[in-house]
Amino acid sequence: NAGVTQTPKFQVLKTGQSMTLQCAQDMNHNSMYWYRQDPGMGLRLIYYSASEGTTDKGEVPNGYNVSRLNKREFSLRLESAAPSQTSVYFCASSGPPPDYGYTFGSGTRLTVV
Amino acid sequence: SQELEQSPQSLIVQEGKNLTINCTSSKTLYGLYWYKQKYGEGLIFLMMLQKGGEEKSHEKITAKLDEKKQQSSLHITASQPSHAGIYLCGADSPTSGTYKYIFGTGTRLKVLA
Secondary structure, eight states, X not given: OOSEEEEOSEEEEXXXXXXXXXXXXXXXXXXXXXXXXXXXXXXXXXXXXXXXXXXXXXXXXXXXEEEEXXXXXXXXXXXXXXXXXXXXXXXXXXXXXXXXXXXXXXXEEEEEO | OXXXXXXXXXXXXXXXXXXXXXXXXXXXXXXXXXXXXXXXSOEEEEEEEOSTTOEEEETTEEEEEOTTSSEEEEEEXXXXXXXXXXXXXXXXXXXXXXXXXXXXXXXXXXXXX
């Protein structure tokens, strides 16, 4: 089924460890995004990629890096995890105008201890 | 399933004018979020409302949630060209087992200088 696939679904890290969250979409969308969801904060944009080969910072980029590997894949890396990065992470993609609709992945629940 | 309907779908206003965007839910809202989006730049979280009758403001934008928690409005005072974009309301969708998040249909705002 077409959509956005995120892995892993759950992860527990120790402070200082690193990890990469993977995201892939098969809808031929140009734009891809990484969000984090914290209680009472709504979705906050970490990084986005408007098209293959470009990435830009969102609202809360500190502590993260991203790679737009190709048109399908957009990964998020935590180089040195901190407890403040405990959150639910969502990858999303969107098509060109006039369709601004988002397709979200199922999320990754990350706990940093 | 829960749905969020926004009105109007699009809006063109002269700079300096006030405007209101509405978001109506088919079910009681337990968390209502407002976002602003520019194409390819991802969603920017504006405000979250949880309690019936709650009202929050940020700069010239005010959001309200009605007492029955089924309708929210976003009001922009003295609009500026920088307010242009797409405004989306979002809500947590209570679904057992899997996290779900839904968005309204979106309102495209254009502000004429």
